Amino acid sequence: MKKKISLRVIRRISFYYEALLKLNLPENTYISSKKLEEVTGVSCNQVRQDFFYLGISIGKQKKGYLVKKLFRELKKILSIDHGARVVIIGAGRIGQALSNYKLFKARNITVTALFDIKPELVGTEVGKPGQQKPVLHVSQLEAYLKENPDIHIALLTVPEEAAQETLDMLITHGVRGVVNFAPKILKVPKEARDVQLINDCIGTSLYKIVYQLYSRK
Amino acid sequence: MKKKISLRVIRRISFYYEALLKLNLPENTYISSKKLEEVTGVSCNQVRQDFFYLGISIGKQKKGYLVKKLFRELKKILSIDHGARVVIIGAGRIGQALSNYKLFKARNITVTALFDIKPELVGTEVGKPGQQKPVLHVSQLEAYLKENPDIHIALLTVPEEAAQETLDMLITHGVRGVVNFAPKILKVPKEARDVQLINDCIGTSLYKIVYQLYSRK
Numbered sequence: 001m002k003k004k005i006s007l008r009v010i011r012r013i014s015f016y017y018e019a020l021l022k023l024n025l026p027e028n029t030y031i032s033s034k035k036l037e038e039v040t041g042v043s044c045n046q047v048r049q050d051f052f053y054l055g056i057s058i059g060k061q062k063k064g065y066l067v068k069k070l071f072r073e074l075k076k077i078l079s080i081d082h083g084a085r086v087v088i089i090g091a092g093r094i095g096q097a098l099s100n101y102k103l104f105k106a107r108n109i110t111v112t113a114l115f116d117i118k119p120e121l122v123g124t125e126v127g128k129p130g131q132q133k134p135v136l137h138v139s140q141l142e143a144y145l146k147e148n149p150d151i152h153i154a155l156l157t158v159p160e161e162a163a164q165e166t167l168d169m170l171i172t173h174g175v176r177g178v179v180n181f182a183p184k185i186l187k188v189p190k191e192a193r194d195v196q197l198i199n200d201c202i203g204t205s206l207y208k209i210v211y212q213l214y215s216r217k
Numbered sequence: 218m219k220k221k222i223s224l225r226v227i228r229r230i231s232f233y234y235e236a237l238l239k240l241n242l243p244e245n246t247y248i249s250s251k252k253l254e255e256v257t258g259v260s261c262n263q264v265r266q267d268f269f270y271l272g273i274s275i276g277k278q279k280k281g282y283l284v285k286k287l288f289r290e291l292k293k294i295l296s297i298d299h300g301a302r303v304v305i306i307g308a309g310r311i312g313q314a315l316s317n318y319k320l321f322k323a324r325n326i327t328v329t330a331l332f333d334i335k336p337e338l339v340g341t342e343v344g345k346p347g348q349q350k351p352v353l354h355v356s357q358l359e360a361y362l363k364e365n366p367d368i369h370i371a372l373l374t375v376p377e378e379a380a381q382e383t384l385d386m387l388i389t390h391g392v393r394g395v396v397n398f399a400p401k402i403l404k405v406p407k408e409a410r411d412v413q414l415i416n417d418c419i420g421t422s423l424y425k426i427v428y429q430l431y432s433r434k
């Protein structure tokens with residue numbers, strides 16, 4: 001049975017993985033939870049708890065976790081070897097920022113193309129020199145997904161008015177996982193219950209901080 | 218006593234508020250939870266539950282919620298009248314995308330300036346024509362905050378290596394609320410326990426989707 005892993009745990013696991021990448025330790029050395037705390041900011045107690053939960057045990061001599069083993073397990077959970085090729089629907093500022101997000105690369109996630117309907121964007125390339133991605137018209141998406149049957153995930157950064165219909169269209173074309181960044185709670189149609197959807201509105205944390213600081217007591 | 222309102226509830230409240238702005242109904246009309254579901258995607262049951270929790274009651278004749286009253290209450294919770302002026306530390310792609318985020322405007326949040334250390338960014342202006350914001354050097358931040366004593370909030374989009382020291386520096390200069398977008402869990406120093414911090418790493422939702430779809434069962 002597959003364990004249910006929450007978003008918070010996935011976040012921490014991706015931090016651990018990135019820390020290992022950065023530290024670049026020899027495979028047969030050990031890393032302590034204290035060291036991982038130092039690099040990721042996650043408390044060493046939490047580190048140990050997470051690894052225990054994931055079934056990653058500490059080395060015999062309590063030197064810490066064997067780097068080789070840790071790498072292998074974290075990679076497995078994050079599907080690093082499998083990788084993921086994703087498209088972005090909406091080539092505005094947020095879409096463009098995500099298209100070159102450097103941490104996606106570390107986690108073996110590749111943005112292959114962006115889609116939009118604005119004539120001034122369609123047909124252009126966006127992103128840093130050497131890492132540019134094409135912006136195609138949304139009407140080309142169906143054909144694009146047929147040509148690239150390994151793409152199952154889309155990031156949605158369209159305006160909220162268009163978000164639900166775009167999600168429905170993506171599902172029709174076979175997309176199986178969507179992160180919606182628009183400020184609207186989208187819903188997966190009943191007939192597509194296996195589709196994974198996360199509503200992740202950017203900016204909500206800021207409203208929370210504003211509330212904490214300024215709301216009348 | 219001030220109610221503790223969670224991030225999820227704050228998110229929904231900001232959706233309700235934005236829906237009211239968009240619908241632009243006369244003040245003395247009513248809006249139903251069904252209508253709010255239609256616009257925000259939040260189920261009408263959840264809408265009613267949220268309003269009940271917030272002490273916003275339905276009109277006498279069960280026509281729905283009086284627009285005037287609803288506006289007033291939501292504004293109060295989101296501190297719309299107070300507004301918020303914020304700075305962004307890190308003028309890379311994510312920082313620039315956030316600097317012009319249109320929904321901040323609807324919620325009366327103004328990004329006044331960005332700060333960075335890169336010579337090619339410092340001294341420039343970023344953003345859409347007519348809404349451009351200056352990029353200043355991080356060394357100017359202290360003076361800037363002294364000149365603008367109403368700024369208490371910063372959005373942090375610096376690389377994770379620099380994130381904790383930047384947070385510490387912000388707190389030293391009097392910042393009281395921070396949203397950290399870098400992929401590292403930051404901590405508020407013990408002596409500054411009243412500082413509000415939210416760690417909101419962009420992209421985590423995507424790793425979660427990748428995990429759901431591709432992780433070995």
